[in-house]
Amino acid sequence: MERKATSRRRGEALEQAILDAVWDEFREVGFSKLTMEGVAKRAGTSKPVLYRRWSSPVELMIACAASRVPKAExxxxxxxxxxxxxxxxxxxxxxxxxxxxxxxxxxxxxxxxxxxxxxxxxxxxxxxxxxxxxxxxxxxxxxxxxxxxxxxxxxxxxxxxxxxxxxxxxxxxxxxxxxxxxxxxxxxxxxxxxxxxx
CATH class of the missing domain: 1.10.357 (Tetracycline Repressor; domain 2)
Structure with missing residues (x-):
């Protein structure tokens, strides 16, 4: 697993990068081994950034799954x-x-x-x-x-x-x-x- 290049991402761009990292991490290590540290490393950010929005890997996974729900269109x-x-x-x-x-x-x-x-x-x-x-x-x-x-x-x-x-x-x-x-x-x-x- 490689750490993504760090850039000054904010708002929706940062959130999408994190959710994409959650998905990639989940696909690679499985749900039971999904960690805040692993997601942060993959997304090229820090654990405090994740904890400002999500309190646990479970919340991260829920948000990630929600972002992949079929859209109306x-x-x-x-x-x-x-x-x-x-x-x-x-x-x-x-x-x-x-x-x-x-x-x-x-x-x-x-x-x-x-x-x-x-x-x-x-x-x-x-x-x-x-x-x-x-x-x-x-x-x-x-x-x-x-x-x-x-x-x-x-x-x-x-x-x-x-x-x-x-x-x-x-x-x-x-x-x-x-x-x-x-x-x-x-x-x-x-x-x-x-x-x-x-």
């Missing part, structure tokens, strides 16, 4: 709510698989006792995925006439993400058939029960 337009939701969940699963079940379980354990880590997780991962779902997938479905805003409740709106996350945490993998079953057996029937034409 990355969801392909398949022409249907079903197809768009499958596309988003497939993208989300690919990112979860790279992070891995063990790392995700460790992050969730930290979140249960650390309010700051919970805030990073909710704002970074949960909200970004929800934005991709509501702001893109559901918005397209509403524009196509498959769905109306009144068909969605807060819980139902985030149900696809909740089901995907829980399945992955339990089994470490979610195959294409399971994603389709989530849609066809749970999510779409729930929306139809509220009057949607999906």
């Amino acid at each position: 990355s969801v392909p337009d398949t022409g249907t709510l079903r197809g768009d939701t499958i596309a988003l969940l497939t993208l989300a699963h690919e990112r979860m698989r790279i992070v891995g079940q063990t790392a995700m379980l460790s992050m969730l354990a930290q979140v249960s006792v650390d309010p700051e880590a919970r805030k990073v997780l909710i704002e970074g991962i949960v909200n970004n995925l929800s934005k991709a779902l509501s702001g893109t997938v559901y918005a397209r479905a509403i524009a196509r006439g498959e769905l109306a805003e009144e068909h969605l409740t807060e819980r139902l709106a985030r149900l696809p993400i909740d089901l995907m996350r829980n399945e992955f945490i339990l089994f470490g993998h979610v195959d294409a058939g399971a994603i389709e079953e989530m849609l066809d057996q749970v999510i779409l029937p729930a929306l139809r029960a509220r009057g949607a034409t999906v």
Whole structure:
């Protein structure tokens, strides 16, 4: 592992360099050996710089994972709510698989006792995925006439993400058939029960 050349990076540039270093360090040494010292060295910065923003390697990893959540613009337009939701969940699963079940379980354990880590997780991962779902997938479905805003409740709106996350945490993998079953057996029937034409 080589230390990156030091430059006067600040703000977003420094944060991105740190998050990239977290990712590279995680891929090389694994979650259990991820340290503030290793990340600082790889990013060409110091541990005090990291500790000003993140209190532990777990918080760093949560922030790193959040930065790699599929963005709204990355969801392909398949022409249907079903197809768009499958596309988003497939993208989300690919990112979860790279992070891995063990790392995700460790992050969730930290979140249960650390309010700051919970805030990073909710704002970074949960909200970004929800934005991709509501702001893109559901918005397209509403524009196509498959769905109306009144068909969605807060819980139902985030149900696809909740089901995907829980399945992955339990089994470490979610195959294409399971994603389709989530849609066809749970999510779409729930929306139809509220009057949607999906």
